[in-house]
Amino acid sequence: MARESRLALVRIAFRNRKFQFGFGLLAFFVIFALIGPLFTPFAWNGLYYENVGGIKIASYGGKTLPPMSHEVITTYTGKKVEVLHILGTNINGQDLYARLVYGLRTSLWIALLAAAIGTVLGITIGLVAGYKGGWTDELLMMFTNIMLVIPSIVLLVLIAAYLSARTPGIQALIIGLTGWPWVARAVRSQTLSLKNREFVHLAKLAGLSDLRIIFTEVMPNMVSYIFMAGILQFSGAILASATLDFIGLGPTTMVSLGNILQRAIAYNALQFGWWWWFIPPGLIITLIITALFFINIGLEEVFNPRLRRE
Amino acid sequence: MGFRRYMVRKVVVYGITFVFAVTLNWLLPRLMPGNPIEAMVSRSGGAASSQLIKFYEEVYGLNQPMWKQFLNFWVNLFHGDLGYSMLYNAPVSSIIKHALPYDIAILLPAIVLSWLVGNWLGAIAGKNKKYDRYTMPLFYFLASMPYFWFAMILVYVVGVKLGWLPYSGAYAPDLVPSLSWTFIKSFLSHWILPFLSLFIVMIGSWAIGMRNMIIYELEADYVRYLEALGASEKLMTKHAYRNAILPQVTGLALQLGMMVAGAIATEIVFNYPGIGVLIMNAALNQDYFLLQGAFLIVVISVLAANFLIDIVYAFIDPRVRASYTEG
Numbered sequence: 001m002a003r004e005s006r007l008a009l010v011r012i013a014f015r016n017r018k019f020q021f022g023f024g025l026l027a028f029f030v031i032f033a034l035i036g037p038l039f040t041p042f043a044w045n046g047l048y049y050e051n052v053g054g055i056k057i058a059s060y061g062g063k064t065l066p067p068m069s070h071e072v073i074t075t076y077t078g079k080k081v082e083v084l085h086i087l088g089t090n091i092n093g094q095d096l097y098a099r100l101v102y103g104l105r106t107s108l109w110i111a112l113l114a115a116a117i118g119t120v121l122g123i124t125i126g127l128v129a130g131y132k133g134g135w136t137d138e139l140l141m142m143f144t145n146i147m148l149v150i151p152s153i154v155l156l157v158l159i160a161a162y163l164s165a166r167t168p169g170i171q172a173l174i175i176g177l178t179g180w181p182w183v184a185r186a187v188r189s190q191t192l193s194l195k196n197r198e199f200v201h202l203a204k205l206a207g208l209s210d211l212r213i214i215f216t217e218v219m220p221n222m223v224s225y226i227f228m229a230g231i232l233q234f235s236g237a238i239l240a241s242a243t244l245d246f247i248g249l250g251p252t253t254m255v256s257l258g259n260i261l262q263r264a265i266a267y268n269a270l271q272f273g274w275w276w277w278f279i280p281p282g283l284i285i286t287l288i289i290t291a292l293f294f295i296n297i298g299l300e301e302v303f304n305p306r307l308r309r310e
Numbered sequence: 311m312g313f314r315r316y317m318v319r320k321v322v323v324y325g326i327t328f329v330f331a332v333t334l335n336w337l338l339p340r341l342m343p344g345n346p347i348e349a350m351v352s353r354s355g356g357a358a359s360s361q362l363i364k365f366y367e368e369v370y371g372l373n374q375p376m377w378k379q380f381l382n383f384w385v386n387l388f389h390g391d392l393g394y395s396m397l398y399n400a401p402v403s404s405i406i407k408h409a410l411p412y413d414i415a416i417l418l419p420a421i422v423l424s425w426l427v428g429n430w431l432g433a434i435a436g437k438n439k440k441y442d443r444y445t446m447p448l449f450y451f452l453a454s455m456p457y458f459w460f461a462m463i464l465v466y467v468v469g470v471k472l473g474w475l476p477y478s479g480a481y482a483p484d485l486v487p488s489l490s491w492t493f494i495k496s497f498l499s500h501w502i503l504p505f506l507s508l509f510i511v512m513i514g515s516w517a518i519g520m521r522n523m524i525i526y527e528l529e530a531d532y533v534r535y536l537e538a539l540g541a542s543e544k545l546m547t548k549h550a551y552r553n554a555i556l557p558q559v560t561g562l563a564l565q566l567g568m569m570v571a572g573a574i575a576t577e578i579v580f581n582y583p584g585i586g587v588l589i590m591n592a593a594l595n596q597d598y599f600l601l602q603g604a605f606l607i608v609v610i611s612v613l614a615a616n617f618l619i620d621i622v623y624a625f626i627d628p629r630v631r632a633s634y635t636e637g
Contacts, residue, residue, distance in 0.1 A: 142326065148567075149327055150567070151568075151608060152567060154570070154609070158602070158605050161593040161601055162338070243575050248593065273471070275466060281459075286454045286455045289454035294450065
């Protein structure tokens with residue numbers, strides 16, 4: 001595959017309406033996660049910090065203020081600061097906009113890491129199983145199918161409950177370790193259809209090692225599949241991480257989207273009608289996953305011209 | 311004869327999966343850092359003296375060699391002994407026995423009905439491009455929603471704002487489960503919202519799957535051939551639908567895990583007394599026996615459901631039977 005034709009594919013992708021929509025939406029949230037903190041004076045935990053002689057002292061805002069409320073916060077040293085709570089505050093007087101932005105960061109980071117781990121693992125297992133065949137294939141696929149049937153969320157809960165300190169990295173690791181079977185299956189079936197092509201036979205005749213053939217001859221021919229599988233991993237990881245956080249097994253040191261929702265339930269935000277606490281985080285999760293869906297359908301149409309419906 | 315071989319193969323595969331899951335369940339706590347007994351003892355109020363820990367280790371047989379612990383685990387499992395929950399002060403098996411019916415009560419109807427309705431809506435969307443233009447984004451939006459978030463919206467709008475339906479628990483707190491009319495009425499009114507929140511979100515993914523399959527099948531050669539023969543559109547759709555429904559049955563097996571995950575989180579929103587709430591309480595209170603018991607029961611239920619779907623699939627797909635009689 002030449003460089004030019006790949007560039008052409010990218011150009012076709014950006015002309016695809018569904019891809020445009022999905023990519024635009026996703027890009028919006030990524031940019032929002034990156035520059036969002038510029039629009040608020042609050043720190044990641046939604047508190048206002050004042051620097052007093054090198055020590056940062058936090059002050060809280062008013063409790064459960066609705067969105068766009070202005071407030072004058074009196075800091076530790078008695079200074080009065082006027083602040084704007086873009087998305088209101090929660091029961092502890094923490095700014096929800098700040099928590100949302102930093103929570104989105106954590107969630108995206110965890111999902112990216114988990115998707116990378118799951119995809120790499122799945123590719124490796126799928127390639128080896130498909131290319132080697134025989135007993136290796138039987139055993140690896142047996143393992144893959146077993147992991148597919150066991151609901152990953154209960155496995156995640158079981159593992160996470162034993163960890164007393166949970167960092168985003170560890171959560172990403174365990175999500176990645178349970179998410180790979182889908183990728184492995186897709187990659188294996190692709191490998192099966194590729195491994196009897198002429199160029200693979202030629203590479204074998206040329207005396208290349210199995211490992212080299214797998215990674216330099218077979219894998220580059222399924223980049224599109226791997227890319228799409230990776231996107232699915234990403235959306236699966238966002239959902240898994242949000243569910244895990246919601247059950248109360250999220251990162252112990254950071255705020256995440258699922259964590260905000262868990263707090264909202266724990267403090268009866270639904271009953272008291274504090275909608276600004278629980279609507280935005282869930283809406284963002286939903287829109288990100290929708291965006292990933294649309295990116296995938298768009299890419300499918302790009303890679304498989306038969307599907308283009310125009 | 312072919313069918314029997316298919317069944318034997320399936321039974322073997324599910325048997326291996328079961329053994330694997332149980333082994334994992336046994337192995338994970340032993341791989342994890344820290345001492346669960348210590349955590350449990352200190353959780354339940356007592357100071358974790360070394361004597362007390364030793365006592366519990368003896369009670370749970372943790373001082374025996376590994377192979378014997380593994381054997382004991384299996385023996386206990388087949389006796390229905392899943393350990394003792396410190397949080398609920400009751401045997402794990404009896405706690406789970408009381409929780410499981412509630413899960414089945416919301417999950418089973420939600421899955422079956424959403425499958426039927428979703429396939430129906432998806433088939434319409436696949437056939438009709440004008441309708442498809444508006445519904446497709448909606449289906450994708452539905453399929454993207456975390457179950458528990460939609461549940462929260464339902465609670466807020468229908469339960470709190472409009473005040474139409476109760477949204478906490480499985481029946482009114484002043485009632486005792488019985489077969490009386492008041493209890494059934496209370497149970498049903500508490501059941502509607504959890505059911506709806508699963509049902510509506512599930513429709514999305516079924517509809518998407520069906521829509522894509524119908525589009526694919528309507529372009530297949532056999533439909534073109536039917537068209538060339540002058541068959542009516544109804545006949546063509548019927549054949550396409552029959553072929554498209556098969557992957558949806560397989561999809562049922564593949565999506566089961568996701569739906570169980572959704573149900574667990576949804577139960578927490580409604581404080582619905584199923585396995586989901588048990589799992590949350592067990593995880594947050596480090597009640598490891600309960601957690602492991604819940605894990606086992608979920609895995610066993612999902613395996614059983616998968617097995618059932620495999621049997622159904624063999625009956626409705628003639629190709630499965632054929633492939634096994636020939637091979």
